[in-house]
Amino acid sequence: MTRPRNDTFLRALLREPTDYTPIWLMRQAGRYLPEYRQTRKRAGSFLDLCKNPALACEVTLQPLARYELDAAILFSDILTVPDAMGLGLYFAEGEGPKFERPLTEEWSIRTLIAPDPWDHLRYVMDAVAEIRRALDNSVPLIGFSGSPYTLACYMIEGGASDDYRRIKTMLYDRPDLLHRILSVTADAVLAYLNAQIESGAQAVMIFDSWGGSLSADAYREFSLAYMERILAGLIRKKDGERIPSLVFTKGGGLWLEAIAASGCDAVGLDWTIDIGEARRRVGDRVTLQGNLDPAVLFAAPEKIAAEAIRVLENFGPGDTGHVFNLGHGISQFTPPEHVIALVNAVQEYSRKMREKQQRVT
Amino acid sequence: MTRPRNDTFLRALLREPTDYTPIWLMRQAGRYLPEYRQTRKRAGSFLDLCKNPALACEVTLQPLARYELDAAILFSDILTVPDAMGLGLYFAEGEGPKFERPLTEEWSIRTLIAPDPWDHLRYVMDAVAEIRRALDNSVPLIGFSGSPYTLACYMIEGGASDDYRRIKTMLYDRPDLLHRILSVTADAVLAYLNAQIESGAQAVMIFDSWGGSLSADAYREFSLAYMERILAGLIRKKDGERIPSLVFTKGGGLWLEAIAASGCDAVGLDWTIDIGEARRRVGDRVTLQGNLDPAVLFAAPEKIAAEAIRVLENFGPGDTGHVFNLGHGISQFTPPEHVIALVNAVQEYSRKMREKQQRVT
Secondary structure (H helix, E strand, O other): OOOOOOOHHHHHHOOOOOOOOOEOOOOOOOOOOHHHHHHHHHHOOHHHHHHOHHHHHHHHHHHHHHOOOOOEEOOOOOOHHHHHHHHOEEEEOOOEEEEOOOOOOHHHHHOOOOOOHHHHOHHHHHHHHHHHHHHOOOOOEEEEEEOHHHHHHHHHHOEOOOOOHHHHHHHHHOHHHHHHHHHHHHHHHHHHHHHHHHHOOOEEEEEEOOHHHOOHHHHHHHHHHHHHHHHHHOOOEEOOEEOOEEEEEOOOHHHHHHHHOOOOOEEEOOOOOOHHHHHHHHOOOOEEEEEEOHHHHHOOHHHHHHHHHHHHHHHOOOOOOEEEEEOOOOOOOOOHHHHHHHHHHHHHHHHHHHHHHHHHO | OOOOOOOHHHHHHOOOOOOOOOEOOOOOOOOOOHHHHHHHHHHOOHHHHHHOHHHHHHHHHHHHHHOOOOOEEOOOOOOHHHHHHHHOEEEEOOOEEEEOOOOOOHHHHHOOOOOOHHHHOHHHHHHHHHHHHHHOOOOOEEEEEEOHHHHHHHHHHOEOOOOOHHHHHHHHHOHHHHHHHHHHHHHHHHHHHHHHHHHOOOEEEEEEOOHHHOOHHHHHHHHHHHHHHHHHHOOOEEOOEEOOEEEEEOOOHHHHHHHHOOOOOEEEOOOOOOHHHHHHHHOOOOEEEEEEOHHHHHOOHHHHHHHHHHHHHHHOOOOOOEEEEEOOOOOOOOOHHHHHHHHHHHHHHHHHHHHHHHHHO
C-alpha cells in the first residue's frame, strides 16, 4: 500500500510537515447536498442507503467532486453496530433513529454479544473496499464508529434523548450492568474498526457524541476507559503504513489532557474551545482537529473566510498538527456554495502562513 | 433589613464562615412535586401561574415545606422580560415557550425598547414582596433573570432551538443587529433585577442557559460582556446588607476564569466540571455553586448520598465558598422523596467535614 497522492491529511495526523492545513468536514456527505438527496431518494430509506455499498460509495464521493477536500469519510450510520447486535434499528419519519428492542431488561444485557463484523456488517466492509477502489488513491479514506458510551445511550434509551434518564439511572444505580454493555460494545467496536482497516480504511475515528453529557468522573470511567481499550487494540500498521486514530468527544474540552493521553493520534475539538488554548494544554502530543462553529457556514462567504482564518491564527504557527474541520457535523441547512469559501480560505491562508514563517526563519 | 434566621446561603456567597454547606436546587419549585402540579392545575396555564403573585408565592414555598433548603428562589419564567418587551410569550402544549412576534425583521430590532419593570413586570415585583412576607425572614430569597444572550436566543429563534440557526446567522452576518438586541435586553435585565432587589430579593442570579453554545470568542463578545454590564449596574447594598450575585453559564466550564472575573460573587457550575479543579482554577476569588448531575436523583437514596459526598470531597476542605446545587434544574421525573436523601447528606456530611477540620487545626 502506498500513500494517496494527496496525503496531507495523513501527514498532519502523523505530525509530518505539510504544505497547508488539510480540511474535511464532519458529515460532508449529507443532506445539504442536492445530489445526496437525489441518491437518498433512489435508495429508499436512509438505512437502505447505508446498507447498499454502491450507493454508500456514490454519496461518499459526492462532496469530493464539489470541493477540494483532503479526505473522504465512509458514509454510514453510527448505529450499525447495535443494529448488528440485534436491537433492530429503524428510522421513524422525522424522529431520528430508534431501536425496536432497546436494552431495558437485565436478561437482554446478560445475553448481549459482539457481532462478527465480517458477517453482520459485511455491507460496511464492502462499501469501504468499493470506496477505496473509486478513490483510486487520490485522498485517504477515514473509517469510523460511535464510541461505546454513545452507542449505549441509544441502545438503552431506545433512541435520541434529551436527558439520558435511563442510561444515567443505570450508571448511578446499576453500574455493573452498564459496564457489561460497554464492555461488549467496546469489543464490537474494536472488531468493527479493525475490519474497516483490513478493508482499506486509512485512518479511523471514534465519535463520542454523548460522552460530554457525563460528569468528569463518570466520563473517565464510562466513556474514556472504553475508548482507550479500543485504541489499544487497533491495528496500528497496514502494509507498512501507520493507521492513525482520531477521538472526538463533543463537549469534552474540559477533559482534553485525559483524551490526549488515551492513545489516539488526534483529538477532535468542538467549537466551544479556543484551539490555541487547546494546543497550549496538550502541547504537541497529539494533532488537533477542528474547530469552526458549523453555524459560520450560514454567513456570507467573506465572513466565513474571516472566521476560518481566525481558527488558523488561533492555532498559531507550525507546519503540522492541525486538521481543519467544523466543531460538529455540517448542518443540512448549509448553502453548498458556502463550503467553497471555507475550503479555499483554509488551504490558501494556511499555505501563506507557512510561507511567511519560512521567510522569517 | 436584618439577615434571615438561616443566613448560611448568604454567608457562603459572601465568603463568611458557615457551619455546613448550604443547599438549594435549581427549579426546586416545579413539576416533580405533586403539590406544584395541583397549584398549576388551579392556575390554568403556566403563564397564568407566573403572573399570579399569590400562586407564584405558593409554589415558591412548596419545596421549603418539604425539605430543609437554605434558600428560596422566586418562581417565574426566564422569558417574562421579552414578553414585557411585546414579543407575545405563549406556551404551545408540550412544545415549550414560543413567541408570537419573534425578532425577524430589522425594523422590529431597531424599535425594540427596554420595558419599565414597575409597569409591565409589576406582577413579578408583587410576587417577590409577597414571598418575602411569607418567608418571614426564615431563609433568603433569590431573584433571577435570563442572560441577554439566552433571552435573545428565544427572541430571535421564536422558541427553543437545537441549532440556533437564526441567532448565529445574525451573529456572524449582522453582528450590529445582534449587539443592538443584546444592548436593549441588558438594559431591560438590569432594571428588572434591580426592581427585584428593591422589592426584597436578597441575592440575584443570571441564568445563561445558552451561552455555552457559542465559540470561546463569541461567548465573551455576545454573552459575557452583557452580563458584566448588568453586574456593574446592580444595586450592591440594600438596607446595609450586601446583595450577592450569581452567574451560571451552562457549558461554561472552559471559560471559568473569565466568568469569575465578571464582577459576580458566585459562579454556577454544571456537572461536567470537577468542582475541585474549578476551585483550583479560580482560587478563592468567587464562591462556587454546584454541581451534582441531576440524573443522580434517579438512583437509590444511598447512591445519592455517595455522589453528593463525592462533590463535597472534590470541593475539599474549607468553611465557606461552596453552595451545593445540582448542575442543572431538577428533572420533572425525580421522585420527591429522593431529594431528602440529598439535602440530608450535604448538610450532615459538610458539618462533619468542618468538625474534623477543626480537630486537625
